[in-house]
Amino acid sequence: MSKKGIVIGVVVVAAALSITPYVIGSQTESAIQDQVALFDSSQPMYQARVVSYDRGWLSSNAVIEVGIDLDDLGLGDEVETGVATSSFQLSVQHGPILTDQGLSLGLASWQLSNDGRGLEDYVQWDKEQLLYLQQGSVSLAGNATYSDAIPQLSNTANTGEVSFTLAEYVGHGSYDGETLIYDGLFSDFVLSVESLMVEMRNAKLSMVASADIATILKGDFYTGTGQLLLDSATVTTAEAGEVAAVDELSMDYITSLSEDTSTNTTLAHMNINYGANSLRINGVEVANLRFDTAINNLDKTFLDAYLEQIRAGFGEDPEQMTIMLSELFESHGLAFLQAQPELAVTEFSGILPQGAFNANAAMSVAGVTALPDSMEDDAFWRQHLRVDSDATIAKPLLQWATTSYVHMSLVNAGQANELTAEQLDQIAAQQAAMMIQAFIQQGVLREEDDTYIFDFAIADGMMTINGQSMPLNQAMGAM
Known part of the structure; x- marks a missing residue:
């Protein structure tokens, strides 16, 4: 290669390395502003806003204020109401050369932290540690990896009759623009409400969400899987002592979407399954317990409208919510029923000292072509209700x-x-x-x-x- 070619190549690379950080910084700022605004508008219990954003050539810094409405937590009348706010500090290094978490190439790296200021009246922890820390980076291919951590913490006396302690929590995840993968774990969590106490030991949680960040932030329905594993859990009361105890508890879910080509509609499905090696309630012990459920054939248009209605009506008077949901069914009820929705217990089984049991049941609606004048029309439901169950x-x-x-x-x-x-x-x-x-x-x-x-x-x-x-x-x- 000629010297001229080498010089041109060096100039091109130098130009790319100097222009790219600015482009990345601009795109990052726009994405953060949009996601914070979306979170604020779609999460009724929370408030969020970007207080400041200082974008430089090679890095950016932002302050994001997040608030939570204490009235919505149900802590009791004796707890001060209002909104508790705290600020998150965000620092972003623009690629392609990254140095803040070790020398590497990538589009960006970031650190999001919260020192707990503003939450001291409700939560206590080792003040030498951050209350929350998240660190991550985005590769040149656009794939993000990150980790987060929360130190051991507990409530203060200002949370009324609700108290808790949480051992250190750590998690890690990845996102490639289409799929979010996340895993986390903690060793102990104890929650007390009045005389009731729930203790969880050695928890592991995982999730896979096949959706964009906007869908996840809004809480819309998406395809994915999730699981929570507990070594053990106990429920006790001051009056009765141990009420329930479970060993090797598992809870998992699967959500999916399918297309009904005959009606050109999208249908949503969800499986929620529970299992335990043993469950003891009031001295009665069940081994190899399974309780698996399924919700199938939910019209996606109806489901989207329902979720939006729930968000819009959060905190409303229950009677007003009933009216809103009735109006929703009037406009979407026919499509909902024509999709033949099904609620099923696919397996309910276990073993007691006296013997084993196994049962399943499915309830659905079929053959609907028009809504009745009244949803309390018994003849309508007798005609269209389907139930199939058996037990041994x-x-x-x-x-x-x-x-x-x-x-x-x-x-x-x-x-x-x-x-x-x-x-x-x-x-x-x-x-x-x-x-x-x-x-x-x-x-x-x-x-x-x-x-x-x-x-x-x-x-x-x-x-x-x-x-x-x-x-x-x-x-x-x-x-």
Whole structure:
């Protein structure tokens, strides 16, 4: 290559390196202003504004003020109302040469921090640490990676009957313009409200959101997954002591969108699943517990309008919210029902010392072509309601559960006052056996080996229990 070519190349590179920081700085400022404004307008509990933005050639600095409405936290009448505000300091280094977090090439790097000033009346922590710190960078390809941290903190006496402690929290994530990935963890969290206390140990959370930042900030529906894992959790009260305890708890969700080509509509779907290695409530322990749910076929136009209505009506009088939602259904209800929405418990199962149980149920609406004059029209719902469910339960388990129910009923009704414990147990067992036998004779239950089975369905105005059908209006009249 000639010397002239080398010189031209050097000039081009030098020009690029000198122009690029300015372009990046301009784009960064515009993006931050837009996102803060969007957050402020779409999050009812919060206020946010850019107090100042100082953009230089190689770096920029900004102050972002965030406020939270204390009235919306429900801390109690004794807590001072108003808006608690605190400022976040943002520093951005413009690429392509980055040095503030080690020498590297990239479009930008940043640090967002909050020293807690303005929140001291509500939260206490080691003041030598920042209350919040986030650091990240954007590669030349436009992919962002970041980490954030919150130190150990707890409430002050100014939060009324609500108190909490949180061990140090750390997280990290990435965003490529289309997908946000985030993981975080903390070792301990304790929340107390009046006499109720909830303790969580060793939590790990993760999420994947296939959406742009604007959609996530607004809280709109998007495709994604998420999970929360806890080693253990307990719920106690001052009066009763331990109320519930769970080991190896998992909670996860999946959201998705699909296209209905027959109606040219977009449908939203969500699965929310819970699981636990063991759950103990009032001394009764269940192992291998599963509770999986699904919401399917929600008209996306209706869902978007609903979410917007919820945001717009946040803090409104409940009666006013009811009116707003009624008006929403009047304008979008037909499309909502024509999408054949479904609510399902896809699995509810567990194992007790007396045996195992497994159940599922799905409820949907089908065949709607027009709305009725009144949504309380029973004939309309009998025609379009669909239910399909079944349950299997071990015989000893149902016998124990029914006996426990009868026992409690006798005690609550005062009929056990003149009975010994042995007599009460005997009467409860006898009545429970009679109840189960009556269910079998009526066809509500059927026996199969060591289990009882219950199958239930509603379709086309008919109700079917264990294979025996009758008109739904007749069945409802008999109840």
